[in-house]
Amino acid sequence: MDVSLTLIIVMAVLFAAGVYAMLERSLTRVLIGFMLLGNATNLLLLIVMGVPGNAPFFGYSDVSDPLPQALTLTAIVITFAVTAFLLALIYRSWQLGQADTVEDDEADIALRERTDADEDVMDDEDDAGDEDATTDFVDVRTAPITVLHMKDHPSIHDDAPTDRAWGTNPAAAGPADPDSTGETGRGSDEGEGRS
Structure with a gap:
C-alpha cells in the first residue's frame, strides 16, 4: 500500500x-x-x-x-x-x-477559588454520607408506577373481551355484558376440555 x-x-x-x-x-x-x-x-x-x-x-x-x-x-x-x-x-x-x-459563571469562579483544604473537607463529607445513603423505595410495598384496570373505573364502558384465566366460571365472575358476543363463555368450555 x-x-x-x-x-x-x-x-x-x-x-x-x-x-x-x-x-x-x-x-x-x-x-x-x-x-x-x-x-x-x-x-x-x-x-x-x-x-x-x-x-x-x-x-x-x-x-x-x-x-x-x-x-x-x-x-x-x-x-x-x-x-x-x-x-x-x-x-x-x-x-x-x-x-x-x-x-465564566459564578459556579466556575467558586470552583477555581477552592483550596486543597476545602477539597479535603468535601471528601470527608462525601465519605460520611455514604453510610446513611438510602433510596426512596426501600421497604416500600407499592411500585412507583400504578397500573390501572378498567374494573377500577365503573363509569367507562369497555366492550373488549376480558382477560380471564382458563377454567374460570363466567357466571361467578359477575353479570355478562349484554353487548358481548359470547366470547367469555367460550373460554370456560375450552378450559374444561384442557384440564
Whole structure:
C-alpha cells in the first residue's frame, strides 16, 4: 500500500489546528476547529482507503474498497449537522449578549477559588454520607408506577373481551355484558376440555 506522505502531513496539521481552535472560548473558533477536525477525518478515511481502484461495476479486479467511502459520506453528514447546530448556538449567543465568547459563571469562579483544604473537607463529607445513603423505595410495598384496570373505573364502558384465566366460571365472575358476543363463555368450555 502506497500512501502519499503529503496527505498524512496535511491530515496531522488539520487535526492539530482543529484541536487548538476548539480549546478557545470563542464559539466561532470552536466552529472553525470542528470543521477542521471534520476535514481531517475525511482525509484520514481517504488515507485508510489505500490505493484507488476501479468501481465495482467495472469488474472484479483492482476494485476500490467501498467501506471508507461510505464512512466518509457519513462523516460529511455528521460534520454538516453539527456545524449547523453550532451556527445556531453562535447566532443565539450573539442575539443575547452581542458576543460569542463563553464566559465564566459564578459556579466556575467558586470552583477555581477552592483550596486543597476545602477539597479535603468535601471528601470527608462525601465519605460520611455514604453510610446513611438510602433510596426512596426501600421497604416500600407499592411500585412507583400504578397500573390501572378498567374494573377500577365503573363509569367507562369497555366492550373488549376480558382477560380471564382458563377454567374460570363466567357466571361467578359477575353479570355478562349484554353487548358481548359470547366470547367469555367460550373460554370456560375450552378450559374444561384442557384440564
